Amino acid sequence: MGGALTRGGPPGGPDTAGTQPSAEPRPAGTPRTVGIVWGLLILNTLGSAGANTIIPLPRSLIQMVTMGALVSAFTLALALNLRLCIRASAFVFLLTLLLVPSVISSAYLESGFGALFRCTRLALFIGTLWLLSRWWHGSLTFVRHHIRMYFAVLGSVAAGLVVSPGAAMPELYGGRLVGALWPLTPPQIGQYAAVITGLTVLLVLGRRTDRASAAVIIVPSLVLLALTHTRTATLGLFIGLALAIGSLIPTSAAARRFFTWAVLCAAVAAVGFASALQAWFLRGQSKENFSTLTGRAKVWDALLAAPRSTSEKLFGVGLGDKSFGGLPIDNSWLAVYNEQGLIGVTLVAAIIIVLGGVALLRPPSLQRACAIFLISYCAIASYTEAGLGDASPYLLHLALAASLLAAPAEVAPLSTPEVPRRRIPHGAQRSEVT
Template structure:
């Protein structure tokens, strides 16, 4: 067996990490789920992920990772601010959760080799999450499109909010499109993922996810334009389609982005600006200024902060902001220094998406899907293991066939140089 081959159980551990970050609050489900039950499932998933990762990596072999190292340092201000219990015992519980989350990433870093393995795990697992959302909509359209959310799509089987669903859809759409551009999957398999995910994204009316998807794809595909004819063709067709959509569907696009809100409500980001101003104006001690008030539920005076930087400032102080900024800068800097490649393009997409979403969504300072997106980016930017990763072409002549599965039967032309997602 290839020593560099990633065990299938690693994908299971990754799925458990994703389950842990799905959250315990959101829309009302068809069958009411007690919050205690949801928290038991999500925390059990985290413990399961750590246990499985430890069983797979009993010798504690890890790959050097500036990303996970910075997350480890982020535990310091989190513990300092949470120790005085100003935010309650829940703050220490969240610190413990973050510690186990980071420890699991360390254990899984053994298989970070610059290949696309974790990209495929990410797509498959989040697509399964979206499938549960679609199933809930089919079973009970009224519960999946409630008036309390303005008719936006929510999770009717598991309590997921429209921004969460939009985020998952945008990320897997972007990654799948990049796999197609890089000829690492065929168009038929990609369409089965992209088309329903795009429909889900549109039904969530999540502007941040849509903008993150578009900006991330422009930057990612732009990084391939000089070296990939497929990227140039895709860029040209995308630009043409965007121009046609802007001219022919301008009013529909404008209505979709406004979501029935007034111009004033749209300009102050649906009330977010008021919470931000109040948070910045609140008095703080020197300790709170530097280390925050402790890990909480990313809210201020009972209202969601909805900004990663202000949430980190509130809970982990200026020290936390410096560490989170270092995470984004280091990952972005490493991506820019890498030669053009598909893994680099996927990393650029994930980093740019998280950076843009951080303005209106919280999550960069605690265990969250955003940290998992950045972990995938870190795995893509890791130096290949000795002998190359499972996804790494071994010679230039093998570059287009490195993802083919051995087969004696004749492979159709559409499936050559590709692998299903």
């Protein structure tokens, strides 16, 4: 997979000089170790809570692994960037500002000492992104790292399904696919599958990989997505891809053909498989349970109705486990409001608006399409999933979008060396004149 994704390019070989309109900007010597740092960040955001695994893993051990991955990522990024060369990034700057209400609210210890620990984790996460920003220049390098690492995670999920189907699809989760080797929930698996599927489809349309290599990623990912019965990830995939491909239609014949066939296939599926699609979408839930979004709306109403002081409204109650009254909040905006207050909500909204605005202002390109897909997916998922206010896969998706929207690094033009004039002796000059 990795080799094919790397070798794929426009007809006639890769345009390393960047002369073709669709050519990928040259990475300017991105070290391979940067991919390891990105993979460690992904490992850190996998989380420690989920289904029961085949071999029971103590939560303390999982937290040690994930936190150790973050410390290792920061240390390795610092070793790669000892001169602290960073690029201006509105995304990372706004994330840094988000630390302010997080620290202020967590200092009161209303959420316990765990809030300060989560602030430290968020600070290391943001610091690592600052160090990596040196290599953000609009190339697809980080997209390939993203696909490879999450495909490896999905590989562990598939392995768990083969080894123990009962543990991978337990009745506790309604027969939905979970991580049997590493504790992953169905929404997590669905998110990873949807994101790498969308990115791989865009790489195929941009001729950055061949169809056979893309099928190796897309087909298993879609199967795992279907087994998770995750409606948010499915909607995010289709809506995000529609927006991303729509941005390519003016300049890409392949995007126009794909969009036309996708609309036709969707129409046929809606007519011929309407009952099956409806049954999959409802997941056997009652109308009342479906209308309350599997009970989420009750938690949201209770959170909004809870009395709060002025400081809690502005700064929140501190970084926690994204729950209220012992129940998950499952909404990024309400989770940020609860933990980082109205200031946090404003900063997170600014992140989405800034990234979306920059993407709309960029000329049509594959990088822009990938960024639009990631931004739209995160915006859609934010309604039923938490994570935009803390170190999470969603922030990594947005960081990837920010790297794609970064302007290519400018190369200083070669200046023509000044040729020193030959000094003519005074006598010789006078003889020439005479």
